[in-house]
Amino acid sequence: MKKTYLGEFEEVVLTMVGVIGEGAYGNRIVEEVEKQLNRSVNLSAVHITLYRLEDKGLVSSDMGGVTSSRGGRRKRFFKITNPGLAMLKDLQEQRTKLWKLIPGMNSSAL
Amino acid sequence: MKKTYLGEFEEVVLTMVGVIGEGAYGNRIVEEVEKQLNRSVNLSAVHITLYRLEDKGLVSSDMGGVTSSRGGRRKRFFKITNPGLAMLKDLQEQRTKLWKLIPGMNSSAL
DNA sequence: TCTCATTTCTCTACAGTGTAAAGAATCTCT
């Protein structure tokens, strides 16, 4: 649990963990980012970012069971914490407020 | 004009330039950030960020006239460009879409 | 006009974040 500041990609990953809900882990998050944002990302970029989020207390993790149908290392599952959700809400509130003050921004898009 | 990626503080500054509209310059932006986000920022942090935004073509700048009532160096005024506004719109659209997918997020806050 | 105080911009520096690549660990199947 370090600073409370959140970088751009950290916010993306945190958001995806929230969107996925149960069963969020490395490759699943990569797929979700590519599907939702149409943006290619690296698996280890996601992992290192998840660790940083965990250091900040915004996500928590535990190792999954040995239920894999196919071979491979055990998955580490992540889920968003209450502070993590609160941070997303703060960002949401902050931005919606500001967007309404910018001429040329379409408020009805909200 | 370099990459198109936008960091967290870069987005804040870009947004403020959009909010202020006419007459956005260093100290004015500092004040606006502290007022809107209740967050203390350094003047040179704002400046270096403005230059990076200008490199990316998201804001443009020109020097102000000699109309200062009190002494001091001339101001450099910044304004948001069309690509800059388009980027904010993209971010807005992207996030509102994702927020609606997260259980526990209040969509009515939008 | 010269110096001073004021205001703002510019440069330098370093920690934090974004991203990729290489490698280690652990599982299933034969």
Add this chain to the structure above:
DNA sequence: AGAGATTCTTTACACTGTAGAGAAATGAGA
């Protein structure tokens, strides 16, 4: 037990966040 598959972990470096020092330009007063 060995081979292949899948995922996690470590290492590394460019980009972004932030602060501090200092240079430049303007108005006021001696």
